[in-house]
Amino acid sequence: MAGSEVKVLGTWASPFALRVHIALGIKSVKYEWVEENLEAKSQLLLESNPINKQVPVLIHHHKPICESLAILQYIDEAWPSAPSILPSDPYHRAVARFWAAYIDHKWFTWLKGVASAEGAEAKKAALDQVREGLVVVEEAFGKCSKGKDFFSGDRIGYLDIVLGCFLGWLYVAEKRNDVKLLDEEKMPGLAAWAIKFCLDGAVKNVMPDKDELLDYANMVFQAMAMAKAKLNAPPNY
Amino acid sequence: MPPRWVSGRDIKLLGFWVSPFVYRVIWALKLKGIDYEYIEEDIFNKSPLLLQLNPIHKKVPVLIHGDRVICESYVIVQYIDETWPHCPLLPQHPYERAMARFWAYFAETKLLIIIAIALCARGEVQERAVKQAMEAVEKIEGVVKGEKLFGGESIGYLDICLGWISYWLPGWEEVGGMQIIDPIKFPATSSWMNTFLHHPVIGDNLPARDAMIEYFQKRSKDISESDWFEGIIRLHLQP
Numbered sequence: 001m002a003g004s005e006v007k008v009l010g011t012w013a014s015p016f017a018l019r020v021h022i023a024l025g026i027k028s029v030k031y032e033w034v035e036e037n038l039e040a041k042s043q044l045l046l047e048s049n050p051i052n053k054q055v056p057v058l059i060h061h062h063k064p065i066c067e068s069l070a071i072l073q074y075i076d077e078a079w080p081s082a083p084s085i086l087p088s089d090p091y092h093r094a095v096a097r098f099w100a101a102y103i104d105h106k107w108f109t110w111l112k113g114v115a116s117a118e119g120a121e122a123k124k125a126a127l128d129q130v131r132e133g134l135v136v137v138e139e140a141f142g143k144c145s146k147g148k149d150f151f152s153g154d155r156i157g158y159l160d161i162v163l164g165c166f167l168g169w170l171y172v173a174e175k176r177n178d179v180k181l182l183d184e185e186k187m188p189g190l191a192a193w194a195i196k197f198c199l200d201g202a203v204k205n206v207m208p209d210k211d212e213l214l215d216y217a218n219m220v221f222q223a224m225a226m227a228k229a230k231l232n233a234p235p236n237y
Numbered sequence: 238m239p240p241r242w243v244s245g246r247d248i249k250l251l252g253f254w255v256s257p258f259v260y261r262v263i264w265a266l267k268l269k270g271i272d273y274e275y276i277e278e279d280i281f282n283k284s285p286l287l288l289q290l291n292p293i294h295k296k297v298p299v300l301i302h303g304d305r306v307i308c309e310s311y312v313i314v315q316y317i318d319e320t321w322p323h324c325p326l327l328p329q330h331p332y333e334r335a336m337a338r339f340w341a342y343f344a345e346t347k348l349l350i351i352i353a354i355a356l357c358a359r360g361e362v363q364e365r366a367v368k369q370a371m372e373a374v375e376k377i378e379g380v381v382k383g384e385k386l387f388g389g390e391s392i393g394y395l396d397i398c399l400g401w402i403s404y405w406l407p408g409w410e411e412v413g414g415m416q417i418i419d420p421i422k423f424p425a426t427s428s429w430m431n432t433f434l435h436h437p438v439i440g441d442n443l444p445a446r447d448a449m450i451e452y453f454q455k456r457s458k459d460i461s462e463s464d465w466f467e468g469i470i471r472l473h474l475q476p
Contacts, residue, residue: 051343051376063332070338077331090319091305097312102293136293 006031007059009045011038012208013216015165016068017056022161023072025202027079069100072158086158092144096151099140100162107133108166114173115221123177130173131181137163138187145189149196156200164197171210172217246303248273251287253280255444255452257401258310259298264397265317267438269324311341314397326394337387340380341398348373350473352406356413356453357461362470363415369475370417374426382425385432396433403430404443412453 006024008031010017024031036045036055048057048064058065058074065074076085086093110129117126144151144159151159167182174181184191197203250266250273252259266273278287278297290299291308300307300316307313318326327334348370355366377399381387387395402418410416420427433439460466 060332065332065335065339067339067342070335070342073338074331074335077334090316091302091307093319094305094307094312094316097315098307098309101309101312 005059005061007034008032009034009036009042009048009057009059010055011036013213014055015169018165018168018206018208019068019161020056020058020071020075021206022156022165022202023075023085025206026083026085026156027075027081029075029079069104069162072161076158083155084157085161087152095144096158099137099144099151099159102140103137103159103163103166107137111166111169111173114177127173127177127179127181131183131186134182134187134190138190141189141193145193150193156197156202160193160197164194164203167194167198168208168210168213169217172214175214176217176221246305247301249276249301250274251276251278251290251297251299251301253278253297255449256280256297257405258296260442260444261310261397261400262298262300262313262317263442264392264400264439265314265326267442268326268392269317269321271317271321311345311398314394318394324391326388326392326397328388328393337393337395340377340387340395343373344377344399344402348377349401350469352409352417353460354470354474355415355417356409357457357466358470359461362474363413365474367415367417371419371422374417374423378423378426381429384425384429386429392433392436392439396429400433400439402426403433403439405449408446408449409453409457412450412457 006029008017008020008024010020010033012035021033034042034044036042038055041053045055045057046053048059049055049066052066054066056066056068056071058071060074060078065071072085086096107130110126110133114123114126114130117123141151145153148154150156151163156164170181173179182191182194198207248266248271250259250262252262252275254277263275276286278284280297283295287297287299288295290301290306291297294308296308298308298310298313300313302316302320307316314326327337351366351370351373355363355370358366387393387399406418410418418426418430434443
């Protein structure tokens with residue numbers, strides 16, 4: 001596998017693409033990053049992922065692999081030498097896969113729900129749900145880490161990557177709604193984990209700057225609000 | 238002979254008689270010749286055992302392997318495959334494994350949920366859901382073309398994950414008064430359904446058809462009248 005061409009199609013703001021950045025970094029794999037414009041998708045992206053037309057896509061030996069969780073497991077299997085991303089024991093792998101599904105399908109759906117919630121009451125309910133989800137994950141962190149720094153123990157692994165990629169967008173939700181979600185008092189384990197995760201060698205150089213992400217998010221939400229206002233505006237006779 | 242005991246651990250499966258998710262686990266265990274105790278759960282009157290073992294989702298299937306508890310059907314199937322590696326379900330090559338995982342995820346998120354909507358809805362919503370489902374099946378048709386099974390010559394992970402298409406889907410088509418798997422439009426998928434169902438392990442491990450139809454007739458009506466069904470439609474169905 002050494003010396004093979006490895007390409008990643010992604011966007012700098014995509015948390016799912018960030019997962020691939022981090023995983024390849026853990027394995028010290030050299031790769032070419034192709035920054036996609038989702039408003040004008042490249043021919044390569046459309047050909048590599050004709051099903052979803054989404055990032056990230058990992059291209060290895062000219063073969064595309066899609067879906068970030070499938071990509072993470074592929075990276076672990078295609079570059080099997082240490083450090084590993086998933087645990088070696090089947091039960092711990094099952095636990096990691098279970099929590100990855102919870103984070104992606106429940107918790108991240110709730111985080112997205114904050115942006116789409118309309119009205120103060122709905123916003124508060126959405127934010128409460130995100131916070132409650134983090135309390136659940138805090139308990140999982142305690143069980144998985146067994147007192148060590150990361151979900152995977154002494155080094156970052158699958159579940160650290162799966163949750164850690166959302167830290168920038170969590171910060172965006174906190175700032176835009178003027179609330180604390182990752183609360184040091186309610187989730188001391190996760191709060192400490194988040195700091196260590198962002199400082200990890202495979203993370204710190206690829207994680208987008210959170211204030212740049214906030215500026216970008218503000219711009220995107222502003223554009224969406226203007227488009228909506230235009231749609232709802234009375235006709236100009 | 239595959240081992241029944243791994244370090245003397247006992248194997249139990251908490252399930253519901255008509256759940257396609259539970260059958261994924263049953264098929265994986267049976268294909269590997271693994272003995273287990275089946276415990277029927279009433280999902281409308283959840284037992285303290287289920288609530289204790291799966292407090293997050295409160296759902297079946299749950300696999301109990303000694304002191305280990307594993308939830309989520311596709312997580313359980315991979316756990317079974319990795320703990321008892323004989324008769325492998327996932328392919329050997331990393332790329333083929335990634336493809337199997339990708340398509341299993343696609344079918345779960347872009348097909349199964351849409352068909353569930355089609356089953357419970359009527360009129361214009363059902364029409365849209367059927368159309369969207371058929372677009373997804375078209376993509377799966379491309380994957381199985383030229384192959385006997387998704388796993389090649391033998392049943393694999395993707396066959397197990399998509400197995401509901403071969404038996405539950407025709408039942409849902411009947412209940413919903415709809416057709417999604419047109420054998421003329423989808424010959425490869427239809428052929429796969431037939432091959433999969435005729436495998437002795439699968440054919441011998443399916444819920445009774447009449448009871449299944451009766452169950453889904455009532456269940457789909459209850460879901461269509463629930464206050465959360467609108468939310469599911471808004472989240473998953475394209476305009």
